[in-house]
Amino acid sequence: MIKIDQTKMLQLEILKEQGQQMAQQKAQISMQVQELEYTQNTIKDLKNAKKGTEMMIPIGTGMYVKGKIESVDDIITAIGGNVAVGKTLDDVKEIINERLKKMKELELQIDSELKNIDSEGEKLVKELQSVQEKDVACNPKP
Numbered sequence: 001m002i003k004i005d006q007t008k009m010l011q012l013e014i015l016k017e018q019g020q021q022m023a024q025q026k027a028q029i030s031m032q033v034q035e036l037e038y039t040q041n042t043i044k045d046l047k048n049a050k051k052g053t054e055m056m057i058p059i060g061t062g063m064y065v066k067g068k069i070e071s072v073d074d075i076i077t078a079i080g081g082n083v084a085v086g087k088t089l090d091d092v093k094e095i096i097n098e099r100l101k102k103m104k105e106l107e108l109q110i111d112s113e114l115k116n117i118d119s120e121g122e123k124l125v126k127e128l129q130s131v132q133e134k135d136v137a138c139n140p141k142p
Contacts, residue, residue: 005131012124019117026110029103036100043093046072 049055049069056064074086077095087095 005128008124008128008131012121012128015117015121015124019114019121022110022114022117026107026114029107029110033100033103033107036096036103040093040096040100043089043096046075047089 046069049072051069051071053069055067055069057067059065072089075089075092076084077087077092078084
């Protein structure tokens, strides 16, 4: 019976670690979703911008430089591997929407997996409690 308890305790610990890793992944994805939504809003603002409009251009976390828009018809977009290409405003909007959709789907998938982990953990805890109660009933302390 002790071996079964140890196995269940180990399973419970593994589930706990998996849950923590999933929660970290979800937090990272949530940050990416926020960033994409911010970019989405910026793209909406750019659509109405005219040549010569002054803007605060982000250059890093919480850092901006003042600049003037020359054109919103050619937006430089990173496509991976340190490669960037020019895209139209509508193309960029579509890219952002697609990335946002994928991130939100991933968020839902992680939520589902976290619920499964919680459910399995609760089941193991109940099993361990049941075994412990039986052990106490069979071996009362004098």
